[in-house]
Amino acid sequence: MSKRQETCEFKTEVQQMLHLIINSLYSNREIFIRELISNASDAIDKARFKEQTEPALFEKDSDYQIRISTDPEKKIFEISDNGIGMTYDEVNENIGTIAKSGTAAFMEALQNSREENKLSPELIGQFGVGFYSAFIAAEKITLVTKAAGAAKGVKWVSDGKGTYSIEEIDKDARGTTITLELKETGEDEQDFTDEYTVRHIVKKHSDFVTYPIIMNVEKSEPIPENEIIKGADGKPIGETYRKVRKDETLNSMKAIWAKNKDDVTQEEYEEFYRHISHNWDKPLEILHKKFEGVTEYDSLLFIPSKAPFDMFRPERKHGMQLYCKRVFIMDDCKELLPEYLSFIQGVVDAPDLNLNVSREILQEDRLVRNIRKNLVKKIFTTLEEMDKEKFESFYSEFGQALKAGLPTDYENKDRIASLLRYKTTKSDGKYVTLDEYIERMVEGQKDIYYITGENLNALINSPLLETLKAKDYEVLLMVDPVDEWVTQSLHEYKEKKLKSAEKGDLELGDKVDDTKKGEYTALFGFIKGKLEEKVKDVQVSNRLKESVSCLSADDYGMSAYMEKILKATGQDAPVQKRSLELNINHPLIAKMKHIFETDTTNPILKDYSEILLDIAIVSEGGKIDNPSRFSKLVGEIMAKSI
Numbered sequence: 001m002s003k004r005q006e007t008c009e010f011k012t013e014v015q016q017m018l019h020l021i022i023n024s025l026y027s028n029r030e031i032f033i034r035e036l037i038s039n040a041s042d043a044i045d046k047a048r049f050k051e052q053t054e055p056a057l058f059e060k061d062s063d064y065q066i067r068i069s070t071d072p073e074k075k076i077f078e079i080s081d082n083g084i085g086m087t088y089d090e091v092n093e094n095i096g097t098i099a100k101s102g103t104a105a106f107m108e109a110l111q112n113s114r115e116e117n118k119l120s121p122e123l124i125g126q127f128g129v130g131f132y133s134a135f136i137a138a139e140k141i142t143l144v145t146k147a148a149g150a151a152k153g154v155k156w157v158s159d160g161k162g163t164y165s166i167e168e169i170d171k172d173a174r175g176t177t178i179t180l181e182l183k184e185t186g187e188d189e190q191d192f193t194d195e196y197t198v199r200h201i202v203k204k205h206s207d208f209v210t211y212p213i214i215m216n217v218e219k220s221e222p223i224p225e226n227e228i229i230k231g232a233d234g235k236p237i238g239e240t241y242r243k244v245r246k247d248e249t250l251n252s253m254k255a256i257w258a259k260n261k262d263d264v265t266q267e268e269y270e271e272f273y274r275h276i277s278h279n280w281d282k283p284l285e286i287l288h289k290k291f292e293g294v295t296e297y298d299s300l301l302f303i304p305s306k307a308p309f310d311m312f313r314p315e316r317k318h319g320m321q322l323y324c325k326r327v328f329i330m331d332d333c334k335e336l337l338p339e340y341l342s343f344i345q346g347v348v349d350a351p352d353l354n355l356n357v358s359r360e361i362l363q364e365d366r367l368v369r370n371i372r373k374n375l376v377k378k379i380f381t382t383l384e385e386m387d388k389e390k391f392e393s394f395y396s397e398f399g400q401a402l403k404a405g406l407p408t409d410y411e412n413k414d415r416i417a418s419l420l421r422y423k424t425t426k427s428d429g430k431y432v433t434l435d436e437y438i439e440r441m442v443e444g445q446k447d448i449y450y451i452t453g454e455n456l457n458a459l460i461n462s463p464l465l466e467t468l469k470a471k472d473y474e475v476l477l478m479v480d481p482v483d484e485w486v487t488q489s490l491h492e493y494k495e496k497k498l499k500s501a502e503k504g505d506l507e508l509g510d511k512v513d514d515t516k517k518g519e520y521t522a523l524f525g526f527i528k529g530k531l532e533e534k535v536k537d538v539q540v541s542n543r544l545k546e547s548v549s550c551l552s553a554d555d556y557g558m559s560a561y562m563e564k565i566l567k568a569t570g571q572d573a574p575v576q577k578r579s580l581e582l583n584i585n586h587p588l589i590a591k592m593k594h595i596f597e598t599d600t601t602n603p604i605l606k607d608y609s610e611i612l613l614d615i616a617i618v619s620e621g622g623k624i625d626n627p628s629r630f631s632k633l634v635g636e637i638m639a640k641s642i
């Protein structure tokens, strides 16, 4: 078989990205070392995991370590690991193109980022471009690797300027070596071939990495007595110290989740958070807890301060990693937290876990279920105890995720509900909790009222709220699409019903009496006849005070907003007609009634019926069927009445 070998072009996105990374991270160049160490450590994690099931593959070389060496003269920085390695195809896939599903989303985020040509480090961190960061410092990179169990090795070379070459090579040892030919450095710039500099950087960013990071460094050591050249008086006349090269482990390798809280500094936590989350910001909250009881396990969880750009993409990785006695088992561990909390980043180390667990078994595992339950509990307690400002900052980033838990996490429904916050008709732009709402309910008010829609301002001024406002009832203004699902799964809170201001009977206790209603039956029947295809019914309204018309749904019908969301997301919204409600205390309705009773054939009646419907739609921010006809009619009416 002939040797595989090719020269490939980076995808356009890769080139653009490289350019951006180099420019935006320049002031933070040293982080490439952390990124490469992090990849090496991941690769060893994978090797150790595979070793559990295929020990033969690792027999010869299971002394896991990461090695760094430098050559100041040749301006070389080199890092190698004896981790899992990569096959030819894996190199092409992982290093030649930008990682996986993220690409499209990344370019999207890029386009949305206001600062042109400047990417925030957090953004980069989210896309798994770690390896490429090496081009900040390197002119040319050579990657040589051999996958566990593979017959051949692979060599990949690139100057990061458009193309890379890749070829099959002979290689003995498993693992990966990455050689950076460094760019010229300016006077006041860090020199990454300087041992002291490298040692310092490793200590700062990668101290907790669980495998030894070894560098062969120059050291001074005393020359043994018998080798020292001495004068006649027995005193040394030559050197008493000499320079030797020795292996030194640069990191302390402490798994910080296993440490005592008091022994971990804030900086260590933050650095670890960056390591596991690939985020570059600080975590909003750190939850470090040793669970003790029938089984013991360590957990270290972080609530990020910013929501990831792809929070709701199904292909997004979960933030939890599972360890067993400090051996990495898996990342993206979906079993440790429910889907809606997948933005939480962290580690669980459970010594009692069976090391050969597969994902399928994991789901059934009682211990894992127990851990999950306790973690969720801990997260809720933390959120409940946060001060207002911090919680609101969390809520503005992750409120949507939390809400998504309502329909799925039945057990914690009440706890989620008590964390919800909404702006209301009375809160002056501030958030109100459901408990606060209940406390503020006015005399005679039985239920919690809400309205959903897209635009806060339109909601506050919605005609649907007129009666509620007149009664001084507060109304929750729900402007998040996820709120539609909230209202569908949360029918009650602390024994108070949640009632939509636009649905069903508001049960306000002051109904229009039937005789009065009866007077309008004929007119409303007529209007309904004119609007037959568009409305379900025409009714006397008890929602309206000043406005003349509005649309309402049945108790179990779909809100206008829900319909809009479904349409916007391309889903089939079942055609459902709503009822046109008319305000019989409005002079217009009285006048229409009069005309109807004296001259049923008057064309005004049909025109006005249509306008009544259009006004109702416009007042909820909806789109009317025939805007030009509407404006023509209104123009005519205005001309007549002037």
Ligand code: ADP
Pocket (backbone or CB within 6 Å): 035, 039, 040, 043, 081, 083, 084, 085, 086, 094, 095, 099, 127, 128, 129, 130, 131, 132, 176
């Ligand atoms: P990320 O680490 O965020 O996935 P990188 O660009 O740093 O993104 O790496 C891309 C992929 O290349 C990794 O996911 C991994 O599969 C592979 N890789 C990188 N470095 C190594 C290494 N030292 N050993 C084995 N595989 C590696």
